[in-house]
Each structure stands twice: as C-alpha cells, then as structure tokens.
Amino acid sequence: MHKLPTLTDDFLKEEIYCADICGVNVFFLPKPKFRRRYAELCVNYGSNDNVFVPRGRAEPVEVPAGVAHFLEHKMFEKPWGDAFSAFSSIGASANAYTSNNYTSYHFVTLDNYDKGLALLMEVVFSPYFTEESVEREKRIIAQEIGMYEDQPNWRLLRETLARLYPEHPVGLDISGTYESIQQIHKDTLYLCHENFYSPANCVLFMAGDFDPDQALNLAAEIIGSYVKDPGNSPCRIRPHGTGRVGEGAEIMMSVPTPLLQIGWKDRRLFDGRKIVIRELACAFLLDIMFGKTSEFFEEVYDQGLTDDLIFSYEAWPDYGFTIVSAETEKPEILKEMIFEQVERIRTRGLDEQDFERKKNAALGRFITMFRSFEVISQSQIRLLGLGENIFSYRSILEDLDISDVYASFDSLDPDMSVSVIIANEGVSMDET
C-alpha cells in the first residue's frame, strides 16, 4: 500500500483518506454515527468502449453493443454459485450498474464489512462465464430492454442521443439491442474483462463509521490477496463526438401527453478541470434560462404548456451535450419558445445578481451532498478521472465567474441541435 495525502476541507470538517493499493486508487470517507458501511468499486469501462485494441494485438476489435452491461450482469455468477446470495448471507446488499463510461459494483452492510470487501474483489476480478449462463442472460437482458422500451422518457433520451451522435457510441443503447446481445458469447466477455478490468483501471471508494487506518489496512490486505499485478490501462478507441448531427424525429408511441426533448451537441471538447468548469457554467446558464426563477418558466407554466422543464449538461473528454425536455400538449410551440429563449438571453446577457445568488445556492447544495455516501463516491470517482477531487470541486465552484457562464453559450449552437417528439398515435403534429 502506498498512502497518498489526505484530502481535507476545514470548512466542512470532512476528510477523505487516500491510497494506491496494487494499482487501485482507494478512498475512505469516515462517517461517524452512520450505521451503514459502504464500498463501491468502479471500473473505468462503459458502453462507449466498444472499440479497442486488445492486449497483445495490433488491430482494433469492435464488440457488439451492450457488452459492458452484459458483463456487469454476469460478474455475479461464480463457479460456487451466485454472489448476490453470498452477499445476502453476510447481511449485505449488493448491486451494480453500467453507464456510458463506467461500471460500478457496490454493497452496503452493517457488519462483516471485511467479508463484503473480499466478495466485492472476487466479483470484479474473478470472471466466470459459461455459454449456458450467457444464453440464459440474453433472455433476462431482453426483458430489461423491453422494460425500458415501454418507458417513454427512456426512449426519448435514447432517440435524442442516437441523432446527436450517429458517429459516437454514446448514441447506442447502454443495454444494446435485441439483435446485438445475440452476438455476445463467453469469449467476448472474457476478452473485454481481460482488457478493461485491470486494477489500474479501477477505483475503490469506502465509507462508514470506522477508523481510517483500519479501513485502508483492510483494503490493502484484501486487494493484495486478489491482485498481484496492476495491469495496464486499456487501449480504447473512441471518435471525437463533434461531428454533424442527424435529423430530428417524431416518434409515435402511446403516451397520454406528448414529450419533447431538444439536444445540443457541444462543438468544443474539454479535459480535466476545464470539464468541471464547463459543466458548472452550462448548469448555471440553463438554470438562468429555464429554471424556476426565470420569466420563461413562469410564462410556459402560466400558459399551461408545461409545469416541469428538465435540463442538464454533461461533458466527457470525447463529447458533451445539453438536454432540455418537457411533457407538453404543444411540443412544436414549446420547442420554438425554447430556441427563442436561448437567443433572447444570448442577446440580453446575464444578470450578475442572478448568477451570485445561484452560486450561493450551489454552494449550499454542496454541503448537503455529504449526507449521501453514494453521491460522494460517484462524484469523487468521476472527479479523479478529471484530475480533481470533491474538495477542489468546491474551490472551482467558488471561483466560477460570470464570464465562464457567458463562454458556455456556445454549447447551444442551433446548427448542432436535434429535437425529438414522442406523441400519441393518431395525433397529428399539425394540430399543435
């Protein structure tokens, strides 16, 4: 174990203890008086990683869409049985999820934390696949795909991303498709595990009411028993997601109220701290334009167009996008109003008082984040990948300037936008 400097925030009176253990970045957040003990092991591998150069080979391979998610499902099956049951037997609850860029395995328990941690290492670092279990999992994942297909909000986002990113894997469904999962076999899973599930590509975050030295020593002992070699970083191949966008769409689905979503692809790419600044600045800009303190929101609510506008911006080194969405009986009208609002604020400029008030609000919400192990864990892991940490995030937020928000207007280029409407079968869009 190689201990690293402890991260501290004197104002919040929080500390995060850090170490490098056999290549795994390890963090521990002491949380006195909480009963739960938590651990999340995150692999820097997600649905976007479908093209890579395997270790020992010269040429890249492309695997079917949905492999990262499929792998996550299968990692709980072991030669001796089901790891979920093993977690249950020690009183722990385990779960996992796959996103575009990460796969996360986590558990929470009151007792037997050492056993839980050992089990977590075995889940992640000891793959075991058979063709029979892979075939069975295809049926389960097909049901999962069907479940999401029936949820209009999920479909809306998927359709928007597919049109924003025809050239980048973020436009693919994380779970894959009914067809793509049929192409997955045990060899595919072993190949991806071998290339991405190396300790150097993983982060462990622990939290609970116990002593930091005890926590890190435990991690060192357990990781050390499973990991001998840190391994290498994978050679992933991803395009830059800055190309032209596709056409918008109107999708017929049985919904009581139509849904509208507009996506803007960010032409610019950022890295490290600049991603954090970009995300904060865009979040502020969207809130100023569409949030509850805006005249725009008051207007659309009073007109009965919608009572909830949902907006977000997300950036990674290879892509970034903004989403604004709403349920509305008049999607075409609301769409035009949203584009007009962007241009109106671009022309009018920003109110300094608005900005300062929102900054204070963001700082207040930052404080309350610390009641959630999961939120802190996921934030810290993501920020690590950007060369930052949860406390430097607060400094970045404090130092954010209105000029950063002005600079983020270029994330809303109408030529890089796509709109998707999901409407009821039988309703003509002309009627809106």
Place this chain on the structure above:
Amino acid sequence: MDDFESMVVAPGVVFRYLSEPKWKNLSVRVFCKIPVIESKITSLALVPRLAMRGTYQLPSIRDIAQFLETMYGSCLGANSSKVGPIQVVNFKLEIPSPIYLSTMKSGEPLGSIVGKAWSFLWDVVNRPYLEDDAYPEKVFSVDKEEHRQDILGLINNPSSYALVRLIEEISQGDPRGLPPWGSLDDLNYIDSRSTWAAWKEALSMCPISIYAVGEGADLLGEIISKQELVFPTRRGDRIWDISENLEPLSLPEEGIRVEEGFPGQQTVLCMAFHTGVTQSDAEFPTFLFLDGLLGGFPHSKLFSVVREEYGLAYFADTVIDTWRGFTIAITGISDGEKDRVEDLVVEQFDAIRKGRISDEEMENTRAGLRRRLMAEADYQGSIVNRRLNHEILGGAQTGEEVAERILEVTRQDVVDLANETELKCVYVLRAEGAN
C-alpha cells in the same frame, strides 16, 4: 435509537424534533392527516401543487424559487400521499445546516436563519397566494390540467401503473382505497373556492404533525414553543379522530382476475397474496419475513427461480402493503410466458406453505431485514416515515424495534402465516405491441 423530543403546539398539532448534525442539514416536514372523504380527496390532492405556486409574502413561483436560492439552495417539496386510509397532505423544507449557513451569510444568527425558514414553510402550508379568498382562477385551471396529465401519465411506468390498477381492483370501490391523487372524474367538478375551503377545513380540524430532524432542530423547537401558530381558520378543540376508520377494507370472497392490454413490449404480472396481518399486529415481523422470502431480496424465491433459474424476467420481486396486509408479487415478462410465470409464482408460494425453506434462505432473509430496518436510522426520511406510520397505523416507532423482533421469527411462524394467506387478486397488464 432515535430520541425525539415532543411538544403540543396547538390543539391536535404535535411538534417532534431530533437534533443531530450528521446530515449537515435541517429537514422540516409538516403532515396534515385527513380521513379520506370521497368528495374532497382530489381537491386536497391539488393543494400541494397550488401551495408551491405562491404564498401571501412570495406570490409567485419565481419569488419562492429566489427565496430558496437566498437560503443557499434550500429545497421545498409538497405532495399528497396515503398512509392506510388516511390522506396525508405533506410539505418538506430542507435547508443546509444553519451552522454553515451562518458563516456563509456573514454571521447571521442561527435563530434568524431557522426562523426565516420556518416562517416560509408555515406560510406555504397556511397562507397561499389567494385572490378573492380563493386560489387564483388562472393558476387553478392550469394546475388542474397538469394534475390530469400526471394521472394519465401513470401509464408511462407500466409496472407502477399495474400496481395502481391492482389496488383499485382490490378496493372494490371503497373510497378509503382511493389513490392519494384522487380521480380524473373529480377534476371536472372541483373549483378553486371549494378547494381552498376544503384545505382550510382540514387545517382547522385535522391532526397535524410537524417533524424537524437535523442540525438546528432544537433551535426550531425553541422558536415554535414561543410562537402561537396561526391558521387560516382558528383551530378549536374538536379535532378529527383519524383512528375511527382504520380497519382494512373488506375483501372479495373469491379471488379477482383482471387482464388489460396496452401497446407495450413487456407484460406486467401482479399477484396479491393476503396475509391478514398489518403493521400493528404481533405477527408483523413474520409478515415481513414471508414477504422477504418470497420476493424481497436477490436470494428470494421469485428472483432466484423466475429470473435466475428460468431467465423469464428482469425484475421479479414483491411490494408490501402494511395496512391491507398484502404481499404483492410483481414481474415483467414476455406475454407468451405469462401463464408459466403465474404458475411459477404460485409454486414458490406453495413451497413456503409446505415449509420448503432452507436454513440459508431463513438466515439470509433475517440478515437482510435486520440490515434494512437498522439502516433506517441513517435516513431522515425513513426515521420520520416510520414515526408517521406509527402515529396513524400503530406498530413500532423505530426500525430497531422491528429488527429485534425479526431475530425471533422461526420457520414454523412463516409456514403458519403462509398457510393462512390467500391469493386474492391477479392483475395482468398485457403487452400488445411486443416485437
């Protein structure tokens, strides 16, 4: 173990607070507990939405949103829910810890910060923005329409919708079984004046619980103890007794079966098993055990058989109704497999009836239930919800109390309860658009 301090602050109004800094915030919740009245449930369901539109002091959404930002990102929520047959119109305000806020607001006294937050929340509850002693017409008509769309939009989550429909069928028209959002038909008849009148009446006559949990809760206690709470209509001593009508709904003699279609990909199967045990009964821990064994955990019979062994579902678990005494199996499957899965669910329940429960299943369930119950103390919302449920339906006041009793449940207890349990309703939302 949580140790609430309590005080009666007005007729039928109890304030309970728990001071604890670990969450770095102060959460304040107001619950108005209203026996379901069929003619008023929908009106009252609109009240939270209308309340968030503006108060006497802050007459618009923008004003409220700006105020919350000046309170460093404080968060306001409100909705209508149900605990058993009681409609609970509830409001929540969460502010970052006043200790931190005081520093960030250049030394503003803690009492001033907490006092401002409390005054604001009490205004939201009691002093909405009105015109001509009613909710503004324009606001009311927009929000009524939004409420309609929300009810219609339940189908956008088919598994939640299927559960709602199952409960509707089991309730057999008893108004106490109405959902907390009321009914679509009512929206054609209610108006802004009668809605405000219904809310004023509820505030004057229904029991109210106020909970403060977090850093500064004791300060709020001091503030409230020195105040006279003001209501739109004065509260007298005649407060509705919500314990009068708590017995669970009568059930159909024979089992009910309902199948409906929707243009989706995946069929949702719901099966309601009636145990007759509610949360105030001595057998309640056994009921939790039965539910856990059937579908409450990844090691449960439904998950291990329907999903893992046969690969027929992505989700196969149970939902528990502690007022009616149901454990409800719910699973999403291919339509072509629905009969097979229904048989599998019945088989798993029969296995429990016959005592085919391994030691491993028993102890895994015990450990899982204990963890869930003990972990409630980590969440402000869970602590308060447990107390609120106790106020209305009786039973334990804390998760720890139940966790202790879980340790005593035996296999035979579970088998005996399973043998007294009947399958009362099967609801199938059939996918008619499957590829």
